[in-house]
Amino acid sequence: MSEPTSPIARLIAPRHVAVIGASGDPAKTAGKPIAYLQKHNYQGAIYPVNPRGDTIAGLKSYADVASLPLAPDVAIVLVGPERAAQAVRELAALGTPAAIVLASGYAEIGPEGAQRQRELKEAAGAMRLLGPNAIGLVNLTDKIMLSASGALEMADLPAGNIAVVSQSGGILGSLLSRASGRGVGFSKLVSTGNEADLDVADFVDHLADDPATAVIALYVEGLRSPARFRAAAQKAARAGKPIVVFKVGRSESGERAAVSHTGALAGADRMYDTFFAQLGVTRVLKFEDLLDVPIALAQGRKLAGRRVAILTSTGGAGTLVADACGLEGFETPPPDAATAKELARLQNSEFAASDRNPVDLTLAGLKPDLFRGMVGALLASESYDALIVIAGSSALGQPDLVADAVTANLAGSSKPVLVYMSPHAPHLIARLNRRGIPAFAAPESCGAALAALWRQSPAAPATQAAAALVSVPATVTAVLETARGGALDEAQAKQVFSAYGIAAVREIATRTPAQAGEAAHRIGGRVVLKALSSRIMHKSEVGGVQVNLAPGEVPLAGEQILAAVAKASGITPDGLLVQEMQGGGVELILGFHRDPQLGPSILLGMGGVTAELLKDTAVRLLPVTRDDAQAMVRELKTFPLLDGYRGKPPCDIEAVVEAILSFAAMARSLGERLREAEINPLFVLPRGQGVRAADGLLLLAQ
């Protein structure tokens, strides 16, 4: 145990623990923390605090916090919410670096509890708090249990290199118990509860430095500080430690339950997909994968490609696993000639089809030498980047056949090896995992594990280079000053976009129908005429737009527009906007939005009503890199429309990328002042001709 320095380090590996409100009865919740500390042979000092009784669980007990002989590294506060704040205040006064508050009755029960939680936080002052409404933390590396979780009743709590941070104590217990059942150990488990102070991000930051931790698994209901999480995740990425997250709230029912469970804040769940993806964090969608995927990653092997060999003694399961891998984008190609020859030589059997994958061993093939040879041949093969071995019901009678064969070959290869257990055999799964061979009961877990390995395999995503801050151009400052009620009119919005590098269609803002007519003649050709006003969001719905006008038709059309808008909306437009008719090109939507939880984002979408109904969009949270922008364009399902579809000239895709980056630069430079912005449609012209904003809106914070 290294000398703890930071409060979190002391919290995780304390030299002494005070237990406030301790009971001598291990059957009671208040008796469990000391019981678990003692059961797992905690080597530090334990100070029970309880006004009743001199001795608790064989330890000298203190009547109150003030009587403690020193400031403990950590205090577990077991008293109820009505007395917790006082205990926390006294601990802070004593100089205790961190306290864990287990009680519930705080933000998760509503406004009254939220107030109580604020008081608790105030009482803690500079002392760090874990909880409230938390089950504590478990340091398996050092065998220090600071928790009342019933899961600690288990005799078998192996240490391992996977850390878990969970916003739910119950889920922490569930994971601990499930991992134990499959022979998997953890380094640290932390339940952060309501996160009055310390939150998931704090522990990710700490675990990134923890030598005992190789993979970080998170159960999240909502992130309180996306910015700090981002920094912590980037630190973990630099340390080469993958993060796997299961986040609830994908459905409305789940989101509501999450909010009421720990008082978590609701954000748009789909934005979390983007958030995690941009950070290189693997989001799993099945709860079981929150264990299975870290197990696979903890093996520490890298995937160099997507070609998977499957070795099986039970054909159906081979098909099942091949399908699960295929659904995640992996291939199961047949062996190359040299490998096939080697497989045939090893098997020496009339009916062995050595030119296939899954490689199907007959029951007769389950001899240790042969099996070891087959594993070796497939791992050595140039045809494959990973191996999945399937254990059939024969494994029940030969429990070490697979593990022995794999172990014998692991040193000679750096490829990942996974095992799928076809029969119900949790004990064999545990046996394999204990030997460091990731083993799963679900075929889908093999696919999910490979997908996560593949995501980790390229160099971990470098910290995104902060784009240079673009200062606000003078023209923009001038335009923004004219904004009334936060909104700019269409012409002003496009002036701003143009100042950041996104050209508009050719247009002239005018005051009167007569001026509009003159402007139309100057533009030449047919034009679009629009009412100009910062107070009208949807011009066409109030008769504020006419298209395909000859210049001579413009004055009359202008009169009609002014009358129609006044009649429909009661608003007198400030003037009329005359625009060239933009023909051809592909229509996109480019938007800037602010997620209440995760912050500013850029959205790119295919234009037109069909695409809108089908929601063909790509989104990234800021900061957006050039790579992100490139990927966004290609992420559109209708990207082919931009790329020279059916003989049409390819569109100016680079200009779209630049437009995305311009929008991002605008968002950075305007900062909090920018509330919402959208260009719809953004016309993409043929290659070399750029893009043109044909309509736009821009809202500022008031």
Place this chain on the structure above:
Amino acid sequence: MSEPTSPIARLIAPRHVAVIGASGDPAKTAGKPIAYLQKHNYQGAIYPVNPRGDTIAGLKSYADVASLPLAPDVAIVLVGPERAAQAVRELAALGTPAAIVLASGYAEIGPEGAQRQRELKEAAGAMRLLGPNAIGLVNLTDKIMLSASGALEMADLPAGNIAVVSQSGGILGSLLSRASGRGVGFSKLVSTGNEADLDVADFVDHLADDPATAVIALYVEGLRSPARFRAAAQKAARAGKPIVVFKVGRSESGERAAVSHTGALAGADRMYDTFFAQLGVTRVLKFEDLLDVPIALAQGRKLAGRRVAILTSTGGAGTLVADACGLEGFETPPPDAATAKELARLQNSEFAASDRNPVDLTLAGLKPDLFRGMVGALLASESYDALIVIAGSSALGQPDLVADAVTANLAGSSKPVLVYMSPHAPHLIARLNRRGIPAFAAPESCGAALAALWRQSPAAPATQAAAALVSVPATVTAVLETARGGALDEAQAKQVFSAYGIAAVREIATRTPAQAGEAAHRIGGRVVLKALSSRIMHKSEVGGVQVNLAPGEVPLAGEQILAAVAKASGITPDGLLVQEMQGGGVELILGFHRDPQLGPSILLGMGGVTAELLKDTAVRLLPVTRDDAQAMVRELKTFPLLDGYRGKPPCDIEAVVEAILSFAAMARSLGERLREAEINPLFVLPRGQGVRAADGLLLLAQ
């Protein structure tokens, strides 16, 4: 055991079993069937056949099939492929109703094996065959094991009301073992292997009549006879027996593995979704759900709505389950006032939030009386249609708390009750299942189970009324006679569609540019001009289409088209087609295709390149009912475009439904002669004005 009558009934419940190639060594595969029969106290007669030895496993052994004292109800053929055909021929000659061939080395190994399989089938003559490459069958209702599966080593093989039919023997063993691990019993398990004769459909048909079977679970790699499967599935539906299927082959890797595993035929996997959905068969996508969903259905309770109550002692798991249910479209509304009052009264606790769902009991709330009361209150509540109870780690110490509380309330309610086990506790899951309470280890299984229950809840889908066969109209017969090389030209195709009730745009087929000009004048207004030829599939790609022509422009345009087509394709068009320009309306695609496995289908899709790239389509296999047609239109994600989008007039949706039914009627009446047909675009006009086929193709079988 009722008197068996059909060969399949004898196969499943034989009065006597011959084992060809039996060995006295239970360690060998050839020794296992007799060992398992004896181990599970088979009450019928067993006749080992083996040229060596008088006694096998204590039974009189026969030197050959001819020496058997009678024709056994079933023979298990254990000899290798080189001798199996002879044994099968002799058994058939003896009058044996059915034989099981376990050996592999048949269609699954390639053409040579496929030939061997044909010979085996010929040798069987009228005798029914199960296999080859099968693991046999297990009748747990009557404790008759006709299999060499190592899974039968298990001591605990409870009988239950779920039947399994699997095309893979290994998967059968896996399911048997997994079900046993979770305390779930089966009625019958059948491995159909390569299905040289008896296939999945035969057993579904039989099991629909089996009083011991309530739910049928299927593992499928590919259906050999969709028509017979359809009939069997409809029979099961009439009998009120849900079918749950896991079909591999969703990915290319899986499909290839399936084909090479049992020589299954490949079909378009996505068509199977439609096929199963039209039959009311539940397709599960996770392997685990092939057990979990039948377990839930086997409880026999119906879901009247989509509102789910969740009772939990561990908040995080409540959130997890609420999310899983929400993702399947279920709601978890808070309790109504009366229920909330009752929950509060029962709990009588300061911190119990009785106005929420999940209903979160504190640990203190885990008293049997209280828990039973809470379960009762939630089941009685008008707010809920189902209840999910979550067992937390406290269940480890109170293993019967949940089961007792649920059991005490089941009689008073007809609502489904499921249990989610949060900690790793397979023994508790088994304990619950044994008491008839569906219990799951994965939160996602709760969602999948509810979804399957919901699908079953309306009256089982009645057998689709066979649409009246439309005789081929005389005009169609006349047109078809002119078809050259199977293809009709566009005008002919539309004549056929029109004869079945789908109007075309106004058009006139002409021979020469001059005639085309006259026709254009007759039509009036602007027209479309197209080359007319049954040999050109994509007219616009060879310069064969000009649009928006004034009648005076038509003769010249006609000359240009004829020249362009001749130059680009070398084909001289038969003439020119003059069409009115169809303005407005929404463009759809209506198609008829033939899946190589599943047969004829109708496809409806939104037109336009964007929708095409986004694949906005709905598909149904024939027969298509009016309900199907209605559903197809509404299944389009861009259905709003047809339904009065943004102030536009609603389209003639009923005419689209009629067009789908017309296409289906055409397909029925033309039968095998129809190879492919498509209308693209089909213009849908405003309500009351119908649809118009603007282009079409029709291919006939040669």
